[in-house]
Amino acid sequence: MVDIIINKYLETQLALAKQKQESKQEVADLISLKSKKAAEFISKKQKHKNFQGNEDDCEQLERKISCPQASTSVAKHSDEDSEYLPSCEEDEDVNILSSAPTSRTKQNIKKIIDDGDTTLYNERIDKWRNSVKSSIAGKYNGVCISADVQYILDGNKDYEVTHELQNGLCVPNYIWKQLYKYQRTGVKWLWELHQVQSGGLLGDEMGLGKTVQIIAFIAGLSKTDSGSWGGLGPSIIVAPATVIYQWVSHFHYWLPHLRVAVLHHSGSHIGNHNKLIRDIYSSHGILLITYAGVVKYIKDLLMKKWHYIILDEGHKIRNPDTQVSKLVKKFDTPHKLLITGSPMQNSLQELWSLFDFMRPGLLGTYTAFMDHFAVPITQGGYANATEYQEATALEIAKALKALITPYMLRRTKAEVQEHILLPEKNEQVLFCALTKEQRDLYMGYLMTSTVRSILDKDSKYGDPLRARVLVALSTLRKICNHPDLYLYEAQEENEEIDQETFGLWKRSGKMSVVHSLLKIWLKQGHRTLIFSQSRAMLCLLEQHLQNHDFKYLKMDGSVSVSQRQSLIQTFNENAEYLVFLATTRVGGLGVNLTGADRVIIYDPDWNPATDNQAKERAWRIGQQRDVTVYRLLSAGTIEEKIYQRQIFKNFLSNKILIDPNQKNVLTTSTLQGLFTLEDLNCEGDTETAALFKHTKVSLSDKISDKGKNNVSKSLSFTKRKLEEMRRKAKEISKKIKRDLAITSAGQEDPREKYKKKRESLLNPPKVEEPEMNVVDDRVTHTPFENVLSELDIVSKHTKKDYEENLLKDVLNTQDKDEGKELKEVLNKKDEEIELRNKAENEVIKSTSESQYIEETIINARNEKNLESLEDNNDKIIKSKSRKRSYSSSDCEIENLVKVKRVKTKKQKKERGKKYSDDDYVLNKLFAKATVKNALHHDVVVGLAEKEKRHKIQVEAIKTAKKAVRAIKFSTK
Numbered sequence: 001m002v003d004i005i006i007n008k009y010l011e012t013q014l015a016l017a018k019q020k021q022e023s024k025q026e027v028a029d030l031i032s033l034k035s036k037k038a039a040e041f042i043s044k045k046q047k048h049k050n051f052q053g054n055e056d057d058c059e060q061l062e063r064k065i066s067c068p069q070a071s072t073s074v075a076k077h078s079d080e081d082s083e084y085l086p087s088c089e090e091d092e093d094v095n096i097l098s099s100a101p102t103s104r105t106k107q108n109i110k111k112i113i114d115d116g117d118t119t120l121y122n123e124r125i126d127k128w129r130n131s132v133k134s135s136i137a138g139k140y141n142g143v144c145i146s147a148d149v150q151y152i153l154d155g156n157k158d159y160e161v162t163h164e165l166q167n168g169l170c171v172p173n174y175i176w177k178q179l180y181k182y183q184r185t186g187v188k189w190l191w192e193l194h195q196v197q198s199g200g201l202l203g204d205e206m207g208l209g210k211t212v213q214i215i216a217f218i219a220g221l222s223k224t225d226s227g228s229w230g231g232l233g234p235s236i237i238v239a240p241a242t243v244i245y246q247w248v249s250h251f252h253y254w255l256p257h258l259r260v261a262v263l264h265h266s267g268s269h270i271g272n273h274n275k276l277i278r279d280i281y282s283s284h285g286i287l288l289i290t291y292a293g294v295v296k297y298i299k300d301l302l303m304k305k306w307h308y309i310i311l312d313e314g315h316k317i318r319n320p321d322t323q324v325s326k327l328v329k330k331f332d333t334p335h336k337l338l339i340t341g342s343p344m345q346n347s348l349q350e351l352w353s354l355f356d357f358m359r360p361g362l363l364g365t366y367t368a369f370m371d372h373f374a375v376p377i378t379q380g381g382y383a384n385a386t387e388y389q390e391a392t393a394l395e396i397a398k399a400l401k402a403l404i405t406p407y408m409l410r411r412t413k414a415e416v417q418e419h420i421l422l423p424e425k426n427e428q429v430l431f432c433a434l435t436k437e438q439r440d441l442y443m444g445y446l447m448t449s450t451v452r453s454i455l456d457k458d459s460k461y462g463d464p465l466r467a468r469v470l471v472a473l474s475t476l477r478k479i480c481n482h483p484d485l486y487l488y489e490a491q492e493e494n495e496e497i498d499q500e501t502f503g504l505w506k507r508s509g510k511m512s513v514v515h516s517l518l519k520i521w522l523k524q525g526h527r528t529l530i531f532s533q534s535r536a537m538l539c540l541l542e543q544h545l546q547n548h549d550f551k552y553l554k555m556d557g558s559v560s561v562s563q564r565q566s567l568i569q570t571f572n573e574n575a576e577y578l579v580f581l582a583t584t585r586v587g588g589l590g591v592n593l594t595g596a597d598r599v600i601i602y603d604p605d606w607n608p609a610t611d612n613q614a615k616e617r618a619w620r621i622g623q624q625r626d627v628t629v630y631r632l633l634s635a636g637t638i639e640e641k642i643y644q645r646q647i648f649k650n651f652l653s654n655k656i657l658i659d660p661n662q663k664n665v666l667t668t669s670t671l672q673g674l675f676t677l678e679d680l681n682c683e684g685d686t687e688t689a690a691l692f693k694h695t696k697v698s699l700s701d702k703i704s705d706k707g708k709n710n711v712s713k714s715l716s717f718t719k720r721k722l723e724e725m726r727r728k729a730k731e732i733s734k735k736i737k738r739d740l741a742i743t744s745a746g747q748e749d750p751r752e753k754y755k756k757k758r759e760s761l762l763n764p765p766k767v768e769e770p771e772m773n774v775v776d777d778r779v780t781h782t783p784f785e786n787v788l789s790e791l792d793i794v795s796k797h798t799k800k801d802y803e804e805n806l807l808k809d810v811l812n813t814q815d816k817d818e819g820k821e822l823k824e825v826l827n828k829k830d831e832e833i834e835l836r837n838k839a840e841n842e843v844i845k846s847t848s849e850s851q852y853i854e855e856t857i858i859n860a861r862n863e864k865n866l867e868s869l870e871d872n873n874d875k876i877i878k879s880k881s882r883k884r885s886y887s888s889s890d891c892e893i894e895n896l897v898k899v900k901r902v903k904t905k906k907q908k909k910e911r912g913k914k915y916s917d918d919d920y921v922l923n924k925l926f927a928k929a930t931v932k933n934a935l936h937h938d939v940v941v942g943l944a945e946k947e948k949r950h951k952i953q954v955e956a957i958k959t960a961k962k963a964v965r966a967i968k969f970s971t972k
């Protein structure tokens with residue numbers, strides 16, 4: 001009877017598997033009707049909508065989910081949050097110039113005041129002088145703290161003395177002495193350029209103090225009587241809006257006597273801007289201006305001859321065709337400096353544009369450069385390049401590097417680590433599973449007419465392909481972030497949203513990861529920066545933080561420029577704020593956010609530099625704690641493709657800036673490839689994880705290995721005790737056999753029989769392809785298998801639960817009569833199981849004991865004051881009877897058979913010590929199956945294989961020489 005039922009069950013399962021296989025081909029039918037309808041509806045709506053005009057949506061969304069900080073009177077800014085579209089050149093305050101400064105943050109944030117207003121400037125100077133006087137007299141008045149005042153307070157007498165460089169630049173001692181060695185080299189290099197009347201590019205990695213080096217150099221100029229200006233002449237610094245006030249505060253600290261005014265509506269100057277330009281010009285001060293400001297005031301600025309023009313985050317002019325790039329090149333001075341930590345981001349033409357500003361002609365004309373340098377280097381960079389192309393690319397890259405090296409100074413953090421002693425940084429890419437809802441929406445959207453029209457070569461749609469592709473990609477990215485960012489578009493204007501479920505973290509794979517991370521980090525005492533491309537996503541994250549009582553600050557394009565720096569300072573100085581939310585474009589550039597030691601990059605940008613800039617906000621001089629960066633990617637989606645694109649771009653810039661020998665592993669991607677949802681491969685890897693297998697973080701291995709090592713090293717039972725344990729295990733094993741023999745006398749061992757059946761159920765004939773589930777079996781099984789090997793007998797208990805579940809499943813799949821029969825069988829089975837339980841419990845007891853013993857010994861090994869393992873073992877054995885049960889209710893995660901270990905308080909504490917915070921976090925994420933794979937980002941981007949010697953090398957060198965000749969010729 002049992003046989004028949006089980007056979008029937010098997011047949012049903014096979015039929016189900018077959019059905020599944022068939023239905024996979026018609027995946028459309030699997031998609032929930034609601035999602036499909038929504039996808040079509042939104043797709044239609046998008047056709048009538050300008051794909052960039054989603055600022056209004058964002059404002060509305062903020063109001064609808066009633067973020068308390070959202071004000072209804074917020075001025076509309078089209079800021080840098082270009083919401084998922086490839087990076088553009090716009091400055092972030094293009095529209096802010098004409099609008100009144102507004103803020104949605106209710107925190108009491110103090111504004112930083114520039115020297116635009118003459119009276120305020122004079123007041124500041126008076127305060128500073130008094131502070132200097134009082135500190136010299138040993139009675140510091142506590143009013144103004146600047147570098148020189150601090151220097152005096154530190155007991156230094158030579159605050160007025162300067163350090164003279166070769167050929168006369170005199171840098172005040174109080175600055176010079178505080179510079180790191182490599183920063184002094186930087187100042188010397190700037191002075192050399194100055195003497196040969198040349199511009200240059202200071203390209204040190206983010207956070208190495210480029211601002212400080214520039215200020216030290218300016219301080220030197222202001223103290224040096226040389227050149228036609230007799231020292232420092234009036235100068236302009238152009239910077240992104242967010243960092244304008246950071247410059248002000250740096251100048252006020254390092255060089256307090258200098259007048260520094262902001263030409264922006266947020267500045268302290270009131271009235272005609274020409275008056276401010278005149279004032280600053282005549283006082284040989286510094287005029288700070290945004291990139292958008294340059295466009296606005298260019299005529300008035302060009303009326304005067306300036307001593308220096310310095311572009312901070314100068315990569316803003318990387319596109320030679322933008323208005324601002326063309327305008328900044330019009331300033332008539334040889335002293336042009338460009339500062340950026342990301343000199344090359346997407347393509348080689350960017351490098352040309354930067355050099356065209358500060359060293360015009362060095363790289364020839366644009367066309368010559370593209371033809372002879374950019375094209376061969378890029379071509380040779382693809383994985384499918386011929387050997388000749390590769391060799392040529394290498395030689396030309398070397399030649400280019402040699403050309404630019406004298407005018408570009410770039411040091412990496414690794415190179416100067418011995419000076420700055422930065423803490424460790426751990427950067428990983430986490431591949432997060434989509435939720436079922438996201439997956440359905442994603443697949444649904446891939447089948448809409450919008451996507452079909454893109455992929456259909458004979459499409460009759462009239463609008464340009466690029467625009468349609470951008471709309472579609474942006475939609476897919478929204479789904480990856482949170483289903484509601486997408487579904488929201490389907491709502492009518494006045495429709496109220498369901499406050500209960502709207503933006504719920506559980507509905508998004510990546511948000512679930514953020515939720516887990518924040519919970520753990522709160523306990524571990526970390527503070528976090530979260531960057532997203534999109535203001536709308538930030539809104540959902542904000543709502544989540546409010547719902548969970550996280551204290552946070554938020555900075556996006558709607559925060560007024562004058563308050564951004566104060567907001568940053570508030571976060572850095574005030575540990576009660578646990579999270580700083582920012583859009584990547586506003587908060588990710590140029591600012592110091594060292595108050596945080598954890599960074600989450602929620603969604604990837606097409607431009608790797610944007611994400612790199614963002615993560616560098618925390619890992620920079622001033623950071624005291626180890627930093628961990630997590631880049632979140634939705635597995636199998638467009639986000640993986642974006643990440644791959646980032647890697648290629650990184651490779652390209654590394655080839656020029658670091659090592660021309662760098663080799664690429666990526667091929668070009670097709671349009672079709674962008675519009676797919678990739679499944680995991682047979683090894684459970686996402687596409688990118690498979691490509692960069694060697695960079696994978698395999699935490700489960702790490703932990704189990706650690707465990708194993710510890711166990712093997714720490715097994716120091718006495719011979720007598722080991723014998724005792726072996727004897728006990730044998731007894732138990734005999735008892736089990738006896739019990740089973742009684743229950744199945746004369747029959748084939750039902751346990752064996754059932755085991756066989758179960759095996760065939762668990763491993764049915766290969767008709768079914770692995771399907772990518774919300775919970776990733778493979779990831780969850782890996783740790784499980786590792787645990788199995790360690791806890792062989794214990795795992796049987798959990799396997800047994802699985803068997804029971806399988807049988808229960810049968811009840812749901814059969815019709816009623818069969819169900820009755822099955823119930824009877826199940827009851828019988830239950831009896832068998834109960835009997836077996838009894839027997840196995842004995843085994844489990846002993847195993848849980850030995851497990852407990854093992855763990856305690858591992859922990860005990862780490863104790864400094866461990867008396868003796870012998871004594872400890874005795875104690876453990878005495879207390880063993882108290883710690884023994886494993887129950888199926890311990891299984892917390894869907895599809896995951898998890899063995900919960902029994903832990904004492906002491907063990908928990910020790911465990912914390914044993915694994916780092918990051919290991920613990922990843923372990924949790926893997927266990928929850930929200931993360932499928934993790935890669936070490938640094939290893940992925942730093943792929944530097946040793947170049948093979950090619951026979952055609954000589955030929956390549958010749959071509960490179962020709963290219964250099966062509967460039968030179970083109971400028972004549």
Ligand SMILES: Nc1ncnc2c1ncn2[C@@H]1O[C@H](COP(=O)(O)OP(=O)(O)OP(=O)(O)O)[C@@H](O)[C@H]1O
Pocket residue numbers: 178179180183204205206207208209210211212213340341589590591592616620621622
């Ligand atoms: N010699 C120094 N002494 C003390 N602090 C320093 C020194 N050099 C740099 N710093 C501090 O290090 C931090 C980073 O410096 P800065 O903002 O100049 O870096 P950056 O290279 O311009 O970064 P980014 O490229 O991100 O704009 C700042 O807080 C700065 O005050």
